[in-house]
Amino acid sequence: MSRLSPLEERDGETVVRVPLTNGLTLTKGQTALTLVGILVLFGLPFLAGIVGLSWGRLFRGLLFGMAAVGLNLLLRHTELVSFGHAAFFGGGAYAVAVLAAHLDVSEGLLLLLAAVIVGTLLAAFIGYFVAGYVDIYFALLTLAFNAVIFATVFRSGFFNYNDGLAVRVGGDNPTLFGLGWTDLGYDLVLYYTTIVLMLVMLLLMWRLVHSPFGRALDAIGQDRTRARFIGIPVERYVWISFTISGLYGAFAGGVYALQRLHVQPEPTLYVFVSGEILFMAILGGFTTLVGPLIGGVLLVYLLEATRFSFYYYHAPIGIILLAIVFFMPKGIMGSLPDILAGLSRRASDPGLLGDDLQTIGSSIRRSLSRATTTVRILVFGVR
Amino acid sequence: MTTGSHEPRDDGAAGIDRRDALKLVGGSAIAVALAGCAELLEDEDDAIEDADVPDEPIEAGLQTFLEGAPAVLGVQAEMGAETAVRRINDNGGVAGREIELDVIEEGEEALENYQQFVDDGKDVTFGPISSGNHEAMVPEINAQGVINVATDGTVTTLYEEDHPPEDNTYSFRFQNHDVMEALAAAVEAVEVLGVDEIDTYAGINPGYAFGFDEHEVFSAGIEQLTGAEEVYDGFPDLGADDMSTHIEAVNSEEPDVLFSSCWGGDATLLLEQGHGAGMFDNIELMVGPVLYGSANDLSEGLVDGPIRSGSRNFYWDEPTTDRWSPAADLFEEVVDEYDAVPTAHFMSGYGAVTAWATAAEKAVRLLGRWPEQDELAELLVGHGFHTPAGYHTMADDHQCYSNAHFGELAWSDDLDAAVLENVTVYAPEEVSPPQGKPSLEWIGGW
Amino acid sequence: MIDSFFVHTLNGLWYGFILFMIASGLTIIFGVLGILNLAHGELYALGAFVVFSVVGYATGLVASPEDPVSAVVFGVVVLAAALVAAAVLLPVGAFIEAVFVRPIYEREEVYQLLLTYALLLIFVDVMKFGWGTSPLDAGTYGGLNQIPTTELAGFGYPSYNIVAMLVGLAVFAWLVWFFDRSKTGRIIRATAINRDMATAIGVSTDRTFTLVFAMGAFFAGFGGAMVSIGPQTAFLEMGLDPLILSFVVIVVGGLGSLKGAFVGALLVGVISRWAIWLYPAVELAAPFAVMLAILLVKPEGLFGTWGEIE
Structure with missing residues (x-):
C-alpha cells in the first residue's frame, strides 16, 4: 500500500490513517461519521433553521459541550469527578467581559486569548490544591473553589454583581480579525473561527489521550499507588491534566461571552452549571472523545427549549435522562455502536424481535x- | 382625594363626565377598557374600522418568574398582563386584532427566551423581572428590532447611562428605575419620624445588584435629608434561609430607621424572624419599598409593628376604591379571577401590555394601517396612557415615570389580607432625578 | 458585645442543627450505599411541602396558642405533623431505591449522578403539580414562639429555635442509638462494611438498601418539615442550596460518619454565623470557605471513616 494513501490494513480491518495525529486511525465507519459530523458543523448556520432548530442555541450547546470534553479528560482517564468546571468556563467568560467592560479591549480574538490564559491559570491554581485528592473529596473541593469564586463575583461591584458585564465597547460588537462586522457577519465569523479551533482542539485531545502521557493518566485512574510505583509522578500529572481540562472550559467560556455579549454569574459560574457540564459528559458518553460534545448540545437544548413546549418542563428532561441511563448504558455515543449493531442484526434476523419481547x-x-x-x-x- | 400631603400628577376621573373621560384616555375602546372605564364607551371608532389591519391575532410573549422564590413577583406580573390581554380581547382587540399571549419562565435565560420569541414570530414581547436579565437583553432587542416592554428590570443606570435614547430604539420599561422607591422610603421616614428624630439608620438588603443599589440610594437620601449615621448594613443572600445574624446586629445597634428592600420570601423571612427576635421593639420605624409585594404571603402577626411599605407605582386602594371605580373594578376582577390581592408587580404586567396596546391602536388610527416595529417604537416615546393606577407617560428615555406609593402596613379583617393605610403618594419629580441626570449627583444637590 | 456574641453563637448552633437534620439523610445513604443522591434536596423540599398540607389540617384541630399550655399543645401537634410529613417520604424513598437506583449499583458510579439528577428534575415538577408555583408558609412560627422556653431563664430568644435544637439533638441521639445498639442498625453497618460477608451470613442486602434509602429520605423530609414550620417558606427551588450545604457538612465531618456530620454541621453553622456578623460581605462564601480550610488541613474531614456509619 502506498505511503500516501490514507488507507491501511490493521488486524484484518481496513482503517484510515488520520493526518497530523502520529499514526492514529479510524475505521471506515468512524471516518464516515466523522466526515458527516464535520459537514454538519460547517453547515449548521444554514441547516439548523431548515429543521426548525435554533442555531444560536446549538452553538451554545457546542460550547458547553467543549467544556465537557475538557472535563472528560479527568473523568475518563484519571477517573476524577469534577464538580467545579464552571469556574473555568465562567473564568474565561469573565476575562472577556472584564477586559471589554473595564479596559475597552475590543478585538474578539485578543479577548478570547485572554479568556484562555485566565481560565487556564485559574485551573492551574486550583489544580495545585486538589491534585492530591480522590473520589468525593476531589469533587467537593472543586465544588468549594467554584462556589467561592461564584460568591466573590456575585457580590462584587467590580463584576457588577449579578447584573453582569456587557462585552461591548461603546455599544458595539467586538471586532474579529481587526474588522467590524454586521450582526449576522459577526455571528458567522465567530462561529466558523470557533469550529475550526474546536476541531483542532479535539484532534489535539485525541492525540493527547493516545500519547504516553494519556496512558499514564489511565494508569493513575486505575490505581494511584501502582502508578506511583512504576514511576509516574501522579500529583504532577493530575495537575497538568487538570490544567489542560480547564483550558478547554476557558476557551468555551470565552467564546460564550463573545457570542452572548453579556456575562452574568448564574449561567456561567454557578455550581449547578458545573454539575450540568459533568452530566453532559456522562450522558453523551464519557468513554468517547466526542460524546461530551453531543451531550452538551442535547442538554443545553433541552434546558433552554422545553419550557416553550411544556408547562411542566423539568420532568421531560428528567425522563429523557432516565431513558439514557437505562437504555443507553454507556451514554449516547458510547452506546451507539451497540444500538446500530443490534438494529442491523434485527434487520437481518427478524426472529430476534420475539426474544426482545420475552x-x-x-x-x-x-x-x-x-x-x-x-x-x-x-x-x-x-x- | 389622596390621604397624604402629596398630590399625584393626575388625580384620575372621580368626578369627570363621559366625554372628558373618553377624550382623556384617547377615546378608543381598548384605551377606555384598560383605563378601567369600559362603561363610559358609547361611540364606534371609525378611523380604526376603516384601517387596513391584518386579520390574524397578535402574537405576544411574556417572560416572567413563574416558579420558586421570585414567583411572588413574577406571577403577579403574569396576572397583570393576562388581565390586560383579557380586557383587550373582550373589547374587540387592538384595532380588531386579538392578542394571544404566551407566558414563559424567565429563569436565567431571558436573553435566550427573547431570541426564541423572535424566532417564533412574536409581534411584541414583555418582561423580564430580573434587572440583570433585562440589561443583557437591551442590545439584542435593538439588534432584532422586535419591541420589548419590560415589566420590571429596574436597574438604575440602564436607560440613563448604558443605553441612552440615541442607542435605543426598541427597548422600553414600564416601571420607573429603582431610585424612585428607595428615595421615597427616605422621604417617608423623614415625614413620619421628623428630621430631628432620625440620628441612626441601618439596612438589611438582599445581597445582589438590586439590594446594593437600593441601599446606596437610600443611604444617600437619608443622609442628605437628616445627616443620620449608618450603624449597620447587612446583605443576606437572595432567597436566604436565615437572617438571624442581621437581625441580632440590628437589635444590638437599635437604629432609628431600618431600611430593607427585601422582597418575596426574604421579606416574609425578615418579618418572621424579626418578630421572633423582638426586632421591632428596638427600632423606631422600618421602611421597605417592596415589602407589600409579598401582600398575599403576609399574615396578621407579621404586619404588626412600625412598618411602612412602598408599593411602587400602584396601590390598589389608591385612589380609594370607594371613589375610584376603575380601581374597585380591577380589584374585584383580580380577586375573582386569581383569589389574590394585586400588588405593584401586577401593574408591572398590566401596564407593560397597556403601554404597547394603546400605542399600537393610536398608530393604526394615525397611519390607517398596522404599524411597522420602528413606527410603533417611535410612537411609544412620549406616549401617554391610563391604567387604574393613573396616568403614565413613556418618557424620552424609554421608561415610564410614575407616582410612588408608601403606606403603613396593616391588616384588614374584611379582606383577610395585608393592606396599606395612610398612603402617601409621591409625584415622580419628587423622588426621581430629571432625565439624564445621574441619581446620586441629583440627591447631592437636595 | 458579649450579649451579641452569645446570641450569634446560639443562632449558629440553631442553624447547625438544621443543617445536621438535612444532611443526616444524605450521610446515611452515602455511608451505606455509596450513592451520592443529588435528589436529596428535592426530598427535603417534598417534606417541606407535605408538612404545609399536614399542618394546615392538624392545627385546625387544636386551639390557636394563647397561653403557655395551649402553646405547648400546639407545639406537640406541629411536631407530630412534621413526623407525619417525614413518614410520607418513607415509601417514596423505598420506591426510588427499588425501581431506579437498584438496577445501577453495578454500573460506573457516575451514572448514579445522572440518574439522581434526572430524579431531581422530575421531583421539581411533581411538587409543581402538587402545590403550585408560589412559595407557601406553614404559618406556625409565631405560634411555636409562644411556647415558654428562654423566657423562663430570663432572656428572650425565639422558642422555635430552641425547639429545633432539641429536636436536632434527639435526631442525633436516636441515630447513634440506632446504629450502635439496635439489631437492624448493626445489620446495616455490617452490610456497609462488607456486602459479600453480610450476604453470606443471611442478610438480604436488597432489603437493607431499600430500608436505608427510605430512612435517608425520611430524614431529608423531616429536615424539610422542620424548616418549613419555622420562619421559612416552602418553594420549588428550595432544595438546591441545602443539597450543596449537605455535601459541605458531610465532607467536613468525614464521609459516612454521623458524629462527623453532627460536628461538621454545628461548626459550619456557628463559624458561618460568626463570619456574617464580623464580615458581612462573606455571607455567600462562608460555608465553602470553612470546608476549604478544613479539607486542605485535614484531607479526610474531621472524622473520616469511609464507607462505615459510626
Whole structure:
C-alpha cells in the first residue's frame, strides 16, 4: 500500500490513517461519521433553521459541550469527578467581559486569548490544591473553589454583581480579525473561527489521550499507588491534566461571552452549571472523545427549549435522562455502536424481535416482584 | 382625594363626565377598557374600522418568574398582563386584532427566551423581572428590532447611562428605575419620624445588584435629608434561609430607621424572624419599598409593628376604591379571577401590555394601517396612557415615570389580607432625578 | 458585645442543627450505599411541602396558642405533623431505591449522578403539580414562639429555635442509638462494611438498601418539615442550596460518619454565623470557605471513616 494513501490494513480491518495525529486511525465507519459530523458543523448556520432548530442555541450547546470534553479528560482517564468546571468556563467568560467592560479591549480574538490564559491559570491554581485528592473529596473541593469564586463575583461591584458585564465597547460588537462586522457577519465569523479551533482542539485531545502521557493518566485512574510505583509522578500529572481540562472550559467560556455579549454569574459560574457540564459528559458518553460534545448540545437544548413546549418542563428532561441511563448504558455515543449493531442484526434476523419481547416481559415481571418485596419490607420491616 | 400631603400628577376621573373621560384616555375602546372605564364607551371608532389591519391575532410573549422564590413577583406580573390581554380581547382587540399571549419562565435565560420569541414570530414581547436579565437583553432587542416592554428590570443606570435614547430604539420599561422607591422610603421616614428624630439608620438588603443599589440610594437620601449615621448594613443572600445574624446586629445597634428592600420570601423571612427576635421593639420605624409585594404571603402577626411599605407605582386602594371605580373594578376582577390581592408587580404586567396596546391602536388610527416595529417604537416615546393606577407617560428615555406609593402596613379583617393605610403618594419629580441626570449627583444637590 | 456574641453563637448552633437534620439523610445513604443522591434536596423540599398540607389540617384541630399550655399543645401537634410529613417520604424513598437506583449499583458510579439528577428534575415538577408555583408558609412560627422556653431563664430568644435544637439533638441521639445498639442498625453497618460477608451470613442486602434509602429520605423530609414550620417558606427551588450545604457538612465531618456530620454541621453553622456578623460581605462564601480550610488541613474531614456509619 502506498505511503500516501490514507488507507491501511490493521488486524484484518481496513482503517484510515488520520493526518497530523502520529499514526492514529479510524475505521471506515468512524471516518464516515466523522466526515458527516464535520459537514454538519460547517453547515449548521444554514441547516439548523431548515429543521426548525435554533442555531444560536446549538452553538451554545457546542460550547458547553467543549467544556465537557475538557472535563472528560479527568473523568475518563484519571477517573476524577469534577464538580467545579464552571469556574473555568465562567473564568474565561469573565476575562472577556472584564477586559471589554473595564479596559475597552475590543478585538474578539485578543479577548478570547485572554479568556484562555485566565481560565487556564485559574485551573492551574486550583489544580495545585486538589491534585492530591480522590473520589468525593476531589469533587467537593472543586465544588468549594467554584462556589467561592461564584460568591466573590456575585457580590462584587467590580463584576457588577449579578447584573453582569456587557462585552461591548461603546455599544458595539467586538471586532474579529481587526474588522467590524454586521450582526449576522459577526455571528458567522465567530462561529466558523470557533469550529475550526474546536476541531483542532479535539484532534489535539485525541492525540493527547493516545500519547504516553494519556496512558499514564489511565494508569493513575486505575490505581494511584501502582502508578506511583512504576514511576509516574501522579500529583504532577493530575495537575497538568487538570490544567489542560480547564483550558478547554476557558476557551468555551470565552467564546460564550463573545457570542452572548453579556456575562452574568448564574449561567456561567454557578455550581449547578458545573454539575450540568459533568452530566453532559456522562450522558453523551464519557468513554468517547466526542460524546461530551453531543451531550452538551442535547442538554443545553433541552434546558433552554422545553419550557416553550411544556408547562411542566423539568420532568421531560428528567425522563429523557432516565431513558439514557437505562437504555443507553454507556451514554449516547458510547452506546451507539451497540444500538446500530443490534438494529442491523434485527434487520437481518427478524426472529430476534420475539426474544426482545420475552426479555421485556421477564424484566417487567422481575420489577413487579421487586416491588412486592419492597411493599413487604415496608409493612413488616427487615427481619 | 389622596390621604397624604402629596398630590399625584393626575388625580384620575372621580368626578369627570363621559366625554372628558373618553377624550382623556384617547377615546378608543381598548384605551377606555384598560383605563378601567369600559362603561363610559358609547361611540364606534371609525378611523380604526376603516384601517387596513391584518386579520390574524397578535402574537405576544411574556417572560416572567413563574416558579420558586421570585414567583411572588413574577406571577403577579403574569396576572397583570393576562388581565390586560383579557380586557383587550373582550373589547374587540387592538384595532380588531386579538392578542394571544404566551407566558414563559424567565429563569436565567431571558436573553435566550427573547431570541426564541423572535424566532417564533412574536409581534411584541414583555418582561423580564430580573434587572440583570433585562440589561443583557437591551442590545439584542435593538439588534432584532422586535419591541420589548419590560415589566420590571429596574436597574438604575440602564436607560440613563448604558443605553441612552440615541442607542435605543426598541427597548422600553414600564416601571420607573429603582431610585424612585428607595428615595421615597427616605422621604417617608423623614415625614413620619421628623428630621430631628432620625440620628441612626441601618439596612438589611438582599445581597445582589438590586439590594446594593437600593441601599446606596437610600443611604444617600437619608443622609442628605437628616445627616443620620449608618450603624449597620447587612446583605443576606437572595432567597436566604436565615437572617438571624442581621437581625441580632440590628437589635444590638437599635437604629432609628431600618431600611430593607427585601422582597418575596426574604421579606416574609425578615418579618418572621424579626418578630421572633423582638426586632421591632428596638427600632423606631422600618421602611421597605417592596415589602407589600409579598401582600398575599403576609399574615396578621407579621404586619404588626412600625412598618411602612412602598408599593411602587400602584396601590390598589389608591385612589380609594370607594371613589375610584376603575380601581374597585380591577380589584374585584383580580380577586375573582386569581383569589389574590394585586400588588405593584401586577401593574408591572398590566401596564407593560397597556403601554404597547394603546400605542399600537393610536398608530393604526394615525397611519390607517398596522404599524411597522420602528413606527410603533417611535410612537411609544412620549406616549401617554391610563391604567387604574393613573396616568403614565413613556418618557424620552424609554421608561415610564410614575407616582410612588408608601403606606403603613396593616391588616384588614374584611379582606383577610395585608393592606396599606395612610398612603402617601409621591409625584415622580419628587423622588426621581430629571432625565439624564445621574441619581446620586441629583440627591447631592437636595 | 458579649450579649451579641452569645446570641450569634446560639443562632449558629440553631442553624447547625438544621443543617445536621438535612444532611443526616444524605450521610446515611452515602455511608451505606455509596450513592451520592443529588435528589436529596428535592426530598427535603417534598417534606417541606407535605408538612404545609399536614399542618394546615392538624392545627385546625387544636386551639390557636394563647397561653403557655395551649402553646405547648400546639407545639406537640406541629411536631407530630412534621413526623407525619417525614413518614410520607418513607415509601417514596423505598420506591426510588427499588425501581431506579437498584438496577445501577453495578454500573460506573457516575451514572448514579445522572440518574439522581434526572430524579431531581422530575421531583421539581411533581411538587409543581402538587402545590403550585408560589412559595407557601406553614404559618406556625409565631405560634411555636409562644411556647415558654428562654423566657423562663430570663432572656428572650425565639422558642422555635430552641425547639429545633432539641429536636436536632434527639435526631442525633436516636441515630447513634440506632446504629450502635439496635439489631437492624448493626445489620446495616455490617452490610456497609462488607456486602459479600453480610450476604453470606443471611442478610438480604436488597432489603437493607431499600430500608436505608427510605430512612435517608425520611430524614431529608423531616429536615424539610422542620424548616418549613419555622420562619421559612416552602418553594420549588428550595432544595438546591441545602443539597450543596449537605455535601459541605458531610465532607467536613468525614464521609459516612454521623458524629462527623453532627460536628461538621454545628461548626459550619456557628463559624458561618460568626463570619456574617464580623464580615458581612462573606455571607455567600462562608460555608465553602470553612470546608476549604478544613479539607486542605485535614484531607479526610474531621472524622473520616469511609464507607462505615459510626
